[in-house]
Amino acid sequence: MFDQATKPNHTSHTHTPIAIKPAADAVDMHPQAIKVACSNCNLRELCMPLGLSPVELDRIDDVVASRRKIKRGATLFRNGEKFHNLYAIRTGFFKTCVASEDGRDQVTGFQMAGEIVGLDGIVNEHHTCDAVALEDAEVCVMPFDRIEELSREVNALQRHVHKIMSREIVRENGVMLLLGSMRAEERLAAFLLNLVQRLHARGFSQSELVLRMTREEIGSYLGLKLETVSRTFSKFVEDGIVEVKQRHVRILNTEALKEIVNPKVCD
Amino acid sequence: MFDQATKPNHTSHTHTPIAIKPAADAVDMHPQAIKVACSNCNLRELCMPLGLSPVELDRIDDVVASRRKIKRGATLFRNGEKFHNLYAIRTGFFKTCVASEDGRDQVTGFQMAGEIVGLDGIVNEHHTCDAVALEDAEVCVMPFDRIEELSREVNALQRHVHKIMSREIVRENGVMLLLGSMRAEERLAAFLLNLVQRLHARGFSQSELVLRMTREEIGSYLGLKLETVSRTFSKFVEDGIVEVKQRHVRILNTEALKEIVNPKVCD
DNA sequence: CGCCGCATTGACGTTCGTCAAGTCTAGTGG
DNA sequence: CCACTAGACTTGACGAACGTCAATGCGGCG
Numbered sequence: 001m002f003d004q005a006t007k008p009n010h011t012s013h014t015h016t017p018i019a020i021k022p023a024a025d026a027v028d029m030h031p032q033a034i035k036v037a038c039s040n041c042n043l044r045e046l047c048m049p050l051g052l053s054p055v056e057l058d059r060i061d062d063v064v065a066s067r068r069k070i071k072r073g074a075t076l077f078r079n080g081e082k083f084h085n086l087y088a089i090r091t092g093f094f095k096t097c098v099a100s101e102d103g104r105d106q107v108t109g110f111q112m113a114g115e116i117v118g119l120d121g122i123v124n125e126h127h128t129c130d131a132v133a134l135e136d137a138e139v140c141v142m143p144f145d146r147i148e149e150l151s152r153e154v155n156a157l158q159r160h161v162h163k164i165m166s167r168e169i170v171r172e173n174g175v176m177l178l179l180g181s182m183r184a185e186e187r188l189a190a191f192l193l194n195l196v197q198r199l200h201a202r203g204f205s206q207s208e209l210v211l212r213m214t215r216e217e218i219g220s221y222l223g224l225k226l227e228t229v230s231r232t233f234s235k236f237v238e239d240g241i242v243e244v245k246q247r248h249v250r251i252l253n254t255e256a257l258k259e260i261v262n263p264k265v266c267d
Numbered sequence: 268m269f270d271q272a273t274k275p276n277h278t279s280h281t282h283t284p285i286a287i288k289p290a291a292d293a294v295d296m297h298p299q300a301i302k303v304a305c306s307n308c309n310l311r312e313l314c315m316p317l318g319l320s321p322v323e324l325d326r327i328d329d330v331v332a333s334r335r336k337i338k339r340g341a342t343l344f345r346n347g348e349k350f351h352n353l354y355a356i357r358t359g360f361f362k363t364c365v366a367s368e369d370g371r372d373q374v375t376g377f378q379m380a381g382e383i384v385g386l387d388g389i390v391n392e393h394h395t396c397d398a399v400a401l402e403d404a405e406v407c408v409m410p411f412d413r414i415e416e417l418s419r420e421v422n423a424l425q426r427h428v429h430k431i432m433s434r435e436i437v438r439e440n441g442v443m444l445l446l447g448s449m450r451a452e453e454r455l456a457a458f459l460l461n462l463v464q465r466l467h468a469r470g471f472s473q474s475e476l477v478l479r480m481t482r483e484e485i486g487s488y489l490g491l492k493l494e495t496v497s498r499t500f501s502k503f504v505e506d507g508i509v510e511v512k513q514r515h516v517r518i519l520n521t522e523a524l525k526e527i528v529n530p531k532v533c534d
Numbered sequence: 535c536g537c538c539g540c541a542t543t544g545a546c547g548t549t550c551g552t553c554a555a556g557t558c559t560a561g562t563g564g
Numbered sequence: 565c566c567a568c569t570a571g572a573c574t575t576g577a578c579g580a581a582c583g584t585c586a587a588t589g590c591g592g593c594g
Contacts, residue, residue: 166389
């Protein structure tokens with residue numbers, strides 16, 4: 001039943017979220033020949049500004065110094081490490097988490113292809129959280145000095161950097177609303193809707209997804225214990241809202257999920 | 268017992284958090300004569316970059332277009348409004364809050380003199396939260412276009428803007444940790460320590476403070492109901508950790524509060 | 535002086551966490 | 565190929581923490 005869940009819409013031969021845009025497919029056939037460059041990256045619309053002139057596009061390529069592969073379970077950076085770079089995720093899936101001094105930790109986000117991590121390091125020139133790969137991943141390394149330099153000259157880049165940071169602030173506002181005022185079912189429903197929406201924007205199914213994280217990691221993100229996450233999944237299955245088989249999830253009734261997150265008062 | 272609580276260290280005649288730096292006191296005697304300018308603002312080290320050359324300092328003045336007074340209870344901006352400006356708080360105290368569609372709302376932060384609000388509006392060019400004055404307040408209006416323009420030319424300003432946004436991201440990470448993994452006592456202890464630390468940085472007492480917000484607003488911020496906030500205050504009083512009289516709070520045992528937030532495992 | 539919003543306190547209910555037992559699955563090594 | 569194992573997941577019983585509801589107190593403002 002779930003056999004096809006890992007292979008959405010298009011025919012990627014792995015389950016890593018590779019993005020859309022059929023246009024550049026021809027180039028992708030010789031991956032070793034690709035220049036490390038944003039100008040021919042099919043994730044460009046996700047992590048770089050739109051509407052650049054060709055000459056600006058050329059300059060933008062300079063923000064990426066190199067690429068780096070991270071094995072599943074390895075860290076891209078750690079709390080306390082000196083901050084040098086932002087990272088644009090090319091493939092793979094990350095979590096970021098902060099820890100309190102007494103050992104508790106909290107997942108602060110899950111990041112997928114086209115998203116930027118490392119913004120936490122700018123203030124104090126040291127990272128304040130860990131970024132851990134939840135599956136084998138590759139990132140573009142973007143030295144922050146270069147970003148600042150270039151964004152002084154390319155207005156669209158400057159604006160873009162500001163928007164990325166603002167977007168992260170707004171996202172975290174939403175998580176605070178979730179953590180501060182929602183019950184378990186609402187949290188999980190909101191989580192699933194958010195994930196599937198972001199995957200859909202990358203060319204995946206609107207109704208099926210494969211979770212890259214454990215129940216415990218979901219729980220940490222949502223401020224719940226893993227047992228509660230598990231029970232809530234089971235509840236959704238009973239109610240016929242989703243099918244769940246381990247990490248494979250199929251959403252049967254999106255409207256019902258939305259209704260759980262945002263109960264309409266009907267009277 | 269609390270009569271002097273509203274008047275910490277120095278002799279401000281109101282209880283609005285006016286900042287330190289005795290240097291500029293003379294100028295303050297003729298408030299109507301002050302030019303709208305950062306270069307002679309005693310909050311400068313809080314909201315503007317340090318180590319500017321005189322000529323840069325002069326240019327920085329241009330980011331502030333005007334000032335605006337906001338009455339207690341009034342909004343500086345609202346969810347959905349078009350974004351134009353960032354605001355630096357000169358005097359007064361704000362809360363920011365987001366709302367879900369079904370009416371629940373969540374306080375996402377409390378802001379005091381020298382802090383910047385409005386960053387949420389950058390992504391979509393519309394604000395996504397409300398900023399409400401909890402006491403009569405005054406802000407510096409800083410058109411974001413000008414900020415971007417100037418920060419292309421003044422590197423220190425560019426860096427500063429990035430740091431302010433990154434700081435907000437890191438702060439929200441901390442709130443997520445609090446909301447996701449702490450119990451009521453830990454949350455309230457962390458909240459009090461954070462408030463008093465920020466007030467202290469502005470020249471106020473390390474041990475006394477006047478809360479500008481209701482129990483309900485504290486509860487919303489901390490993901491608790493107002494009754495739980497009230498009970499937790501009472502618990503702290505019983506334990507001899509604080510004295511509380513309405514919104515006046517005196518911290519008797521800072522170490523105990525820290526211990527509550529970060530219980531040390533002693534074995 | 536009386537009203538109203540805010541705060542406190544108590545009794546009770548719900549939700550979620552804790553602890554524990556048991557199942558499933560993917561990966562490993564014979 | 566299959567048995568074994570470790571880690572992830574599920575499920576149940578119980579209890580603690582916090583929410584809900586309601587009564588009461590307090591203080592500031594008109």
